[in-house]
Amino acid sequence: MIVVDVLTGVLLLAALFFFVAGTVGLLRFPDLYSRLHALTKADNVGLGLTVLALMLQAENWPEVFKLGLIWVMVLAASATICFLIGNEAYRRGQTPWTRRSP
Amino acid sequence: MTAVTHPARPAHTPAVAGRFIARLALMALVWLGMNGTDWSSWLVGGPVVFAAAWVSVRLLPDTRWRLSAGGAIAFAGFFLRESLRGGWDVARRALSPALPLSPAIVCFPLHLPPGSARLLFCGAISLLPGTAVVAITVGSICVHVLDASPRVEEELRELEDHVAGMFGLRLPEPEEAS
Numbered sequence: 556m557i558v559v560d561v562l563t564g565v566l567l568l569a570a571l572f573f574f575v576a577g578t579v580g581l582l583r584f585p586d587l588y589s590r591l592h593a594l595t596k597a598d599n600v601g602l603g604l605t606v607l608a609l610m611l612q613a614e615n616w617p618e619v620f621k622l623g624l625i626w627v628m629v630l631a632a633s634a635t636i637c638f639l640i641g642n643e644a645y646r647r648g649q650t651p652w653t654r655r656s657p
Numbered sequence: 658m659t660a661v662t663h664p665a666r667p668a669h670t671p672a673v674a675g676r677f678i679a680r681l682a683l684m685a686l687v688w689l690g691m692n693g694t695d696w697s698s699w700l701v702g703g704p705v706v707f708a709a710a711w712v713s714v715r716l717l718p719d720t721r722w723r724l725s726a727g728g729a730i731a732f733a734g735f736f737l738r739e740s741l742r743g744g745w746d747v748a749r750r751a752l753s754p755a756l757p758l759s760p761a762i763v764c765f766p767l768h769l770p771p772g773s774a775r776l777l778f779c780g781a782i783s784l785l786p787g788t789a790v791v792a793i794t795v796g797s798i799c800v801h802v803l804d805a806s807p808r809v810e811e812e813l814r815e816l817e818d819h820v821a822g823m824f825g826l827r828l829p830e831p832e833e834a835s
Binding site: 591 | 693737743744746747749751756758759779780783789791792793801
């Protein structure tokens with residue numbers, strides 16, 4: 556059981572790293588489009604690792620199944636919302652930030 | 658996702674009943690997965706499964722495709738690997754002091770037919786390394802990329818092939834371009 560607990564801890568720490576990185580990206584990235592990347596991709600992995608860690612602690616198969624289902628549904632919602640926000644910005648003619656050549 | 662036009666659908670055909678039964682079986686399977694052998698849960702589960710199947714047929718009546726099991730497993734593996742890479746890539750950029758970004762919006766022709774396959778493709782793009790869909794038209798998609806490089810198109814083609822494989826579709830051979 557100790558091995559499983561250690562593995563859970565490692566997965567949760569890794570998840571934490573991705574959530575923190577996603578939030579840092581949200582704060583540091585220069586425009587709406589790149590912030591969308593930070594949120595969708597880093598949180599997707601962060602949540603996936605969290606779900607894996609919790610699956611290891613699950614008491615029965617239905618719990619494992621439910622956790623997996625949660626991840627898939629959040630992914631679907633996250634991809635959809637990412638598109639809706641990005642598409643609206645694009646239709647309003649927001650141009651992406653580009654690095655000016657020095 | 659918008660801007661995808663569907664041909665007019667026949668309202669009630671025998672196929673609808675078949676589809677309803679298939680969805681019913683799928684929803685029942687999901688309920689079974691969530692509740693295991695707790696049979697009394699079906700008191701709630703029965704009506705819920707029925708309602709979910711009905712809503713699903715109403716909202717997505719037409720699916721002219723079949724899933725290929727092998728393709729789906731291959732896609733799942735590809736998706737997991739790539740989303741891990743995508744998360745790592747964006748984390749690295751966010752945490753790097755130099756903030757290495759050279760974003761751009763680029764448009765590509767779409768090869769997948771409208772419908773579920775295209776929807777999955779567009780959804781997956783937003784979760785994979787460095788790309789997010791910002792616009793979909795009938796024949797093309799526009800993608801915001803974190804790092805404009807010629808490899809982006811290559812990666813999108815690879816994803817498209819995986820999605821096509823999952824739905825048992827055959828894509829037209831890409832024209833020999835530039």
